Amino acid sequence: MSAKERLAWAARLSAACAALLVALGAPAAWGQSGWRPERLVELIVPTGPGANNDRMVRIVQKVLQDQKLVTTPVAAINKPGGNQYLAVVYLGQRGADPHSLLLTNPTIFTNELTGVTQQHYTSLTPIALLLVESNAITVKADSPMTNMRDLMDRLKADPDSVSFAMPSRGGVTHLALGAAVKAGGLDPKKLKVVVFKASGESITAVAGGHVHAMVSSLASVMPHVKAGSLRVLAIAARERRGGAAANVPTLREQGIATDGVAAWRGMSGPKGLSPAHVTFWEDALAKAVESGEWKSFLEENDLSPQFLRSREFAKYLEGEYATTKAVMTDLGLLK
Numbered sequence: 512m513s514a515k516e517r518l519a520w521a522a523r524l525s526a527a528c529a530a531l532l533v534a535l536g537a538p539a540a541w542g543q544s545g546w547r548p549e550r551l552v553e554l555i556v557p558t559g560p561g562a563n564n565d566r567m568v569r570i571v572q573k574v575l576q577d578q579k580l581v582t583t584p585v586a587a588i589n590k591p592g593g594n595q596y597l598a599v600v601y602l603g604q605r606g607a608d609p610h611s612l613l614l615t616n617p618t619i620f621t622n623e624l625t626g627v628t629q630q631h632y633t634s635l636t637p638i639a640l641l642l643v644e645s646n647a648i649t650v651k652a653d654s655p656m657t658n659m660r661d662l663m664d665r666l667k668a669d670p671d672s673v674s675f676a677m678p679s680r681g682g683v684t685h686l687a688l689g690a691a692v693k694a695g696g697l698d699p700k701k702l703k704v705v706v707f708k709a710s711g712e713s714i715t716a717v718a719g720g721h722v723h724a725m726v727s728s729l730a731s732v733m734p735h736v737k738a739g740s741l742r743v744l745a746i747a748a749r750e751r752r753g754g755a756a757a758n759v760p761t762l763r764e765q766g767i768a769t770d771g772v773a774a775w776r777g778m779s780g781p782k783g784l785s786p787a788h789v790t791f792w793e794d795a796l797a798k799a800v801e802s803g804e805w806k807s808f809l810e811e812n813d814l815s816p817q818f819l820r821s822r823e824f825a826k827y828l829e830g831e832y833a834t835t836k837a838v839m840t841d842l843g844l845l846k
Contacts, residue, residue: 546787548610552585554778555613557598559591563730563812567641567776568614570808574799581795594618594679596628602635607783612638612792615779617683617772620835625681626846632832635779638789639796640819640827642809644774645748646687647729647759651717652742654724659745659765662724663695670701676713676725680706681844684726686835687747687771689842691762694769699842717741728774729756730812747771756813772835777824793820 554572558564568587575581590598595618602613619632648659656662656673665672677684689699705722707713710731716722718740725732733755735741743759746752749770751761762769778796780788799805800818809816819827839845 546609546785546791548581548583548791550583550610552581552583553588553611554585555598555602555611556587556589557591557595557614557616557618558589560589563728564614564616564776565589567808570804571641571778571796571799574802574804575795578798578802580798594622594627596622599628599630599635602781603630605781607781607785609780609784609788609792612778612780615777616775617686617831617835620832621681621683621686621839624836624839624845632828634782636782636784636789637821637824637828638778638780638792639821640775640777640817640824641796641800642776642814643748643817644776644814645729645746645752645756646684646726646771646774647732647746648688648691648724648726648744649717649732649736649741650724650744651720652740654742656724656744657742658760659691659695659762659767662744663692663697663767666692666695666697670697671703673723674703674705676705676707676716676722677727678707678710678713680704681839681842683772683774684728685842686838687774688726690769690771690834690838691745691747691767693838693841694762694767699838714741729759730814733813752813752815754810754813772838773831775827775831777819777828789821 554568556565556568572585572587575585590601598613599619602611605611615635622628623631650656656665662673675688679685685704688702692699692702707716710727713725713727714732714735717725729746729752732741732743736743737755745762745765746759747770748761751757751759762771780792797818800816
């Protein structure tokens with residue numbers, strides 16, 4: 512065999528070996544997506560540092576790096592302001608860049624439906640649903656209202672007799688309460704709403720007897736329920752939570768036929784991402800939510816795991832958008 516023939520034979524052998532490896536499932540890159548980050552990744556938080564939105568993004572950031580799910584640097588970037596709209600603008604300025612992801616929540620619905628922005632939620636690429644928080648209706652521990660029937664009876668007698676503390680008018684907590692009141696046969700437009708900047712201020716107002724009830728995430732009130740200063744009347748959820756909240760009934764268990772409006776959290780990318788980009792990120796996030804750090808965060812905050820990949824997340828968003836729009840119409844908040 513001549514030198515030229517030996518070189519040709521070696522080339523054919525190398526090609527055959529490569530083809531065999533592909534056939535046996537050996538990936539050319541992690542996740543078999545054909546793409547992975549090539550430079551700094553930004554995980555954008557639409558609120559300020561310290562609260563749960565920030566905490567969950569930083570847990571994801573840590574897991575992605577510690578487990579080498581992403582081999583380039585990963586940074587958590589806080590972009591608060593404009594009722595979370597500034598974060599969406601910041602993401603959009605990057606074009607179809609797969610190195611930027613945004614933590615999204617129902618505010619992307621309400622901002623468009625109330626006219627804050629004309630940007631529809633479909634202007635983002637859904638990557639994965641991470642969790643769904645339960646909204647809770649809470650009163651002072653010694654309140655004469657011990658269940659949702661007591662609350663509804665009081666509202667029927669006089670809608671002004673119950674004041675509700677919440678972080679924003681038209682936000683997900685307001686919508687959850689509106690859905691419950693409508694399902695109970697009452698007019699949600701007549702609710703007496705008192706807006707506070709944060710759930711901590713609402714808790715202080717309710718515990719001090721200045722406001723009759725509050726609507727918030729279950730996680731924000733459970734430490735005070737455990738301490739004996741507050742009582743949760745119900746959660747807006749399809750089923751009860753576990754742990755310390757196992758004894759808290761749902762709205763449906765008390766004859767109010769609604770699951771409310773979900774306080775979901777997910778990761779989204781800019782519009783125009785390729786299937787390879789989406790596949791990489793949904794695979795990476797699927798591994799991240801299996802980490803001990805993420806599971807500990809859920810347990811500490813009485814949250815249930817609820818992970819959906821991109822396609823299922825898109826379907827979920829479609830349903831939640833329709834529900835949100837219907838409740839906002841009932842509340843007279845639709846632009």
